[in-house]
Amino acid sequence: MTCAWLAEIGPAPHKWFSRHEKLASWVTLCPGNNISARKRKSGRTGDAGTYIKPMLIQAAWSAIRVRGRLQARYSRLVRRFGGQKNPAAKKKAITAIAHTLLKIAYQVLKSGTPYQDLGADFYTRRNSPEEQQKYLERQLQKLHPGCTITITISPPEAALTPGA
Numbered sequence: 601m602t603c604a605w606l607a608e609i610g611p612a613p614h615k616w617f618s619r620h621e622k623l624a625s626w627v628t629l630c631p632g633n634n635i636s637a638r639k640r641k642s643g644r645t646g647d648a649g650t651y652i653k654p655m656l657i658q659a660a661w662s663a664i665r666v667r668g669r670l671q672a673r674y675s676r677l678v679r680r681f682g683g684q685k686n687p688a689a690k691k692k693a694i695t696a697i698a699h700t701l702l703k704i705a706y707q708v709l710k711s712g713t714p715y716q717d718l719g720a721d722f723y724t725r726r727n728s729p730e731e732q733q734k735y736l737e738r739q740l741q742k743l744h745p746g747c748t749i750t751i752t753i754s755p756p757e758a759a760l761t762p763g764a
Contacts, residue, residue, distance in 0.1 A: 609623070609627075609652065611709065612709060613706055613709060613710075614706065614709065614710040617706075620702065620703045620706040620707065623702065623706055624699055624702055624703070627652055627653055627656070627702060628653060629653060629656065629695065629698055629699045629702055630699060653698070656698040656701055656702055657694060657695070657698050659698070659701055660694045660695075660697035660698040660700075660701055661694060663697060663701060664694070664697060667720045668717045668718075668719065668720055669717055669718045669719060669720065669722045669723075670697055670700065670701075670717075671720060672720050672721070672722060672723050673696075673697065673700065673723070674693050674694070674697050676723060677689075677692070677693035677696050677697075678690055678693045681693055733751070737749060737751070
């Protein structure tokens with residue numbers, strides 16, 4: 601992977617690409633978003649990046665095997681794209697993970713600081729329980745406008761019994 605990166609992009613990609621989005625576009629790891637008259641046209645990634653793109657895809661397959669933020673992101677993306685039984689969903693999610701790896705590598709090389717994984721529970725920690733409760737209350741208000749919503753939080757039944 602390192603050899604392909606150095607051969608195609610070099611050790612300082614921020615000198616040639618002002619943002620990681622431009623680098624991802626050059627490597628063709630970002631699908632097109634061609635919408636006209638509410639019709640989605642081809643959103644395929646291109647064929648450029650003949651050496652770096654397959655290496656990033658291979659690294660993405662390896663990255664999702666390790667427990668961490670990338671594995672959690674992959675699981676969320678597969679669910680969003682159609683589920684585990686859909687092979688196209690897995691491929692789309694892997695392409696997104698490869699894009700994330702490219703973004704991480706760009707930021708690490710630009711800043712010079714090592715990468716710190718945010719953890720497998722990053723997406724669950726991101727929203728606090730209070731924010732989640734407020735969101736759910738707003739959803740209930742949308743479903744039943746004008747109604748009064750009262751929330752009572754009580755401990756589970758098992759906590760109430762002294763022998764359990």
